[in-house]
Amino acid sequence: MYDVIVIGGGTAGLMAAVAAAEQHKKVLLLEKGTKLGNKLAISGGGRCNVTNRLPTEEIIKNIPGNGRFLYGPFSIYNNEDIIQFFESKGVALKEEDHGRMFPVSDRARDIVETLLEELERVNVTIMLRTAVEKLLMNDTHVIGVRTATTDFMATSVIVAVGGKAVPHTGSTGDGYAWAERAGHTVTTLFPTEVPLLSQEKFIQNKTLQGLALRDTAVSVLNAKGKTLITHKMDMLFTHFGVSGPAILRCSQFAVKEQMKNGGKPVTLQIQTIEDKAHNVTQQLQKLAKGEPKKALKNTYKALAVERWLLFLFEQAGLDPNKTGADVSQAELRALAEQLTTFTMQISGSQPMEKAFVTGGGVSVKEIEPKTMASRKMQGLYFCGEILDIHGYTGGYNITAALVTGRIAGMSAANC
Ligand SMILES: Cc1cc2nc3c(=O)[nH]c(=O)nc-3n(C[C@H](O)[C@H](O)[C@H](O)COP(=O)(O)OP(=O)(O)OC[C@H]3O[C@@H](n4cnc5c(N)ncnc54)[C@H](O)[C@@H]3O)c2cc1C
Numbered sequence: 341m342y343d344v345i346v347i348g349g350g351t352a353g354l355m356a357a358v359a360a361a362e363q364h365k366k367v368l369l370l371e372k373g374t375k376l377g378n379k380l381a382i383s384g385g386g387r388c389n390v391t392n393r394l395p396t397e398e399i400i401k402n403i404p405g406n407g408r409f410l411y412g413p414f415s416i417y418n419n420e421d422i423i424q425f426f427e428s429k430g431v432a433l434k435e436e437d438h439g440r441m442f443p444v445s446d447r448a449r450d451i452v453e454t455l456l457e458e459l460e461r462v463n464v465t466i467m468l469r470t471a472v473e474k475l476l477m478n479d480t481h482v483i484g485v486r487t488a489t490t491d492f493m494a495t496s497v498i499v500a501v502g503g504k505a506v507p508h509t510g511s512t513g514d515g516y517a518w519a520e521r522a523g524h525t526v527t528t529l530f531p532t533e534v535p536l537l538s539q540e541k542f543i544q545n546k547t548l549q550g551l552a553l554r555d556t557a558v559s560v561l562n563a564k565g566k567t568l569i570t571h572k573m574d575m576l577f578t579h580f581g582v583s584g585p586a587i588l589r590c591s592q593f594a595v596k597e598q599m600k601n602g603g604k605p606v607t608l609q610i611q612t613i614e615d616k617a618h619n620v621t622q623q624l625q626k627l628a629k630g631e632p633k634k635a636l637k638n639t640y641k642a643l644a645v646e647r648w649l650l651f652l653f654e655q656a657g658l659d660p661n662k663t664g665a666d667v668s669q670a671e672l673r674a675l676a677e678q679l680t681t682f683t684m685q686i687s688g689s690q691p692m693e694k695a696f697v698t699g700g701g702v703s704v705k706e707i708e709p710k711t712m713a714s715r716k717m718q719g720l721y722f723c724g725e726i727l728d729i730h731g732y733t734g735g736y737n738i739t740a741a742l743v744t745g746r747i748a749g750m751s752a753a754n755c
Contacts, residue, residue, distance in 0.1 A: 342368040342465075344752045345485055345494040347472045349376035350511065351738055352724025352745035353500030354455040359749025360498070361462035367753075368492060369464050370485065371510070372471035376459075377452035378509040379502065383738060384440075388448030391422040391742065392735035394439035403740060404592065405532070405699055405730030410740060412709025417746045419739050429454045440735050475499075475518045475720070482522070482720040496719040496755040498712075498748045503698025503725035504529060515726045516701070523716035525703040527728045530599065531695030532592035535583035536608070539687045542651070548577035551647050557611040558586040560593040561683070563601050567609070569593045575610070581686065582608070589732050592699055594686050605685040612644045612652070612679045620676035621669070628664030628672065635661045643679065652678040697737050701728040711751035712744050719755055723748040 344360040346353045349371030361367040369376075383389060392399055396414055400407040423433055423441060431454050432444040443450045459466060475497060476484040484493035499518060502511030516526045542548055552574060559570040569590060576584035594606045613620050624640065631639050637660035640649060653660040656674035658667070692698065702722050706715045714720040723744035731737050 342366045342492065342494040344368070344496050344498065344749070344755075345370065345492055346498045346500055346749070347485060347515070348500035348502060348510075348724070349373075349466070349468075350378065350500060350502050350509075350724065351380045351741040352502075352748070353498070354380075354452075354459065355742045355745035356498045356500055356721075356723055356749035356752070357464045358455065358458045358462060359746045360753040361459070361464045363750065363753035365753040367462075367464045368494070369459065369466045370470045370472055370487070370492070371466070371468050373510040374468055376456060376466070376468070379506065379511065380738070381448045381452050382509065383448060384442060384735075386448050387442050387446045388451045389440050389442055389733070389735040389738060390426065390433065390451050391419045391441045391739045392439045393419065393423070393435050393441055398439070399736060399739065402734060402736045403729065403731035406704050406728055407731065409704040409707075409709055409729060410743065413712070413743050413747050416710060416750075417743050419743075421746075422739065422742050426451065426454060429458065438734055472501075472514070475522060477522060477717060477720075481718045494719075496721060496752040498721040498723060498752050499726060500722075500724045500745060500748070501726055503701060504692050505531065505695045505698045505725075507693060511698075511725065513698075515722075519702045519722070519726070522714060522720055524706050524714065527700040527703055528599070529692070529698055529700040530592070530595050531689050531692045532595065532699040532730050533588045533696035533733050534591045534595070534689045534694060535578065536581045536587055536591055536594055536686045537688045537690065538581040538684055539605075540684050543577070543579075543581055543684075546579050548647070548651060549579050551577045551645070552584065553610070553612075553645070553648060556586065557614050558590055559609040559611070560590050560597060561607040561609055562597055563604070565607070568597060580690075582684075585733075588696065591689055592730070595689050595699070598686070598688065605687050607683050608686050610682045610684070612648070612682065615680060617673065617676045617680045620680050621673045624672045624676055625669070628667055630664070632665035633663055635663060636667060637661065639664055652682065655682065696733055697730045698725055699730045701726050704728050710747070712748035713751060713755075719752075721748040721752045
């Protein structure tokens with residue numbers, strides 16, 4: 341008989357187990373894999389983007405999947421508390437661009453090892469290679485968990501089994517069926533922070549493969565041509581479609597829009613110049629007039645990287661070797677259109693296995709934000725990516741997992 345059972349030794353589960361055992365409770369951590377903190381160890385390219393130092397308001401904005409739910413949890417434990425937790429255990433952290441926090445050592449293992457040392461210090465019982473098969477419940481209460489060989493009983497159970505993304509780390513989506521059995525709603529699951537696919541000829545022909553566009557405004561448009569979201573960051577053309585930070589951030593909007601419109605392709609807009617085509621036409625005209633004998637590809641070379649500029653010339657049906665003296669107003673308008681509103685069709689995304697994060701999950705409407713307790717089953721708690729909370733990469737998902745884990749552990753211990 342345990343006070344608290346934590347299922348899943350990932351980001352949220354490790355923090356939950358530490359927090360529960362700090363309250364001098366008998367805590368059992370069950371992990372189906374051979375190691376703890378697998379996903380944490382590979383996050384941030386193996387450097388572990390452990391949290392983010394932006395103000396709460398900004399952090400919430402960077403969690404488009406139900407970020408607002410986190411105002412409650414953040415009032416109890418937040419990103420600054422995460423920083424304080426690791427620094428007080430001797431892991432110096434540093435801030436990089438956009439508030440992203442990493443260990444100074446650039447070693448994700450330092451973060452994982454700190455959590456493991458804490459588990460030991462507060463006497464958490466750990467069982468590896470122990471997959472939970474189901475939750476044991478009566479009509480109103482969770483009473484324990486079942487594994488292949490044993491039933492473990494407890495006053496409270498924390499489900500921290502993660503989502504479905506990158507399943508080789510252990511997160512294979514086991515918890516969704518348990519949540520439903522406990523009376524919870526699981527919202528539609530979809531891959532987020534994921535590269536996007538395209539059947540466009542120039543993608544299939546690999547015309548632009550390897551081309552990176554720096555600090556470029558990328559937007560997802562809906563079926564009526566309205567902008568759903570814009571992110572201005574780097575992007576990359578690949579052999580299957582598009583990737584890079586701007587694309588990963590746009591991906592959930594493209595995926596959701598495609599689900600909404602019955603699987604039809606979704607339009608992505610790339611703005612090389614963020615201005616009206618009319619204004620850009622005038623600019624192009626002025627430049628052309630200024631250097632009438634020069635080939636246009638040279639006159640306009642400051643506007644974009646050469647490979648992209650030549651591609652846009654081709655899309656506009658304009659010969660890049662034409663001179664300023666020869667070009668017509670209509671041709672310049674066509675080029676200005678390409679520079680301001682180039683669009684391509686997105687046919688889908690890479691699968692969940694290749695996504696950084698799972699979209700959808702256990703509905704946050706059925707979770708108490710200040711305790712992470714289930715509103716459907718007493719003694720049951722959820723934390724981490726199994727919840728319908730998903731953010732951009734940048735430390736936001738790990739922050740959500742550590743904060744919800746901490747609160748689930750603290751509350752489950754006092755259940
Ligand atoms: C490559 C990669 C890079 C990332 N980079 C970033 C980043 O830079 N910033 C950011 O914020 N987020 C990042 N993320 C996302 C972030 O790592 C996750 O959102 C977060 O770690 C989820 O934590 P979790 O505890 O909910 O799940 P997980 O860490 O996945 O842990 C779930 C655990 O539960 C165990 N488990 C599953 N089923 C069972 C069962 N039946 N019985 C027992 N145990 C079970 C699993 O083995 C696993 O150990 C990245 C993700 C990936 C894949």
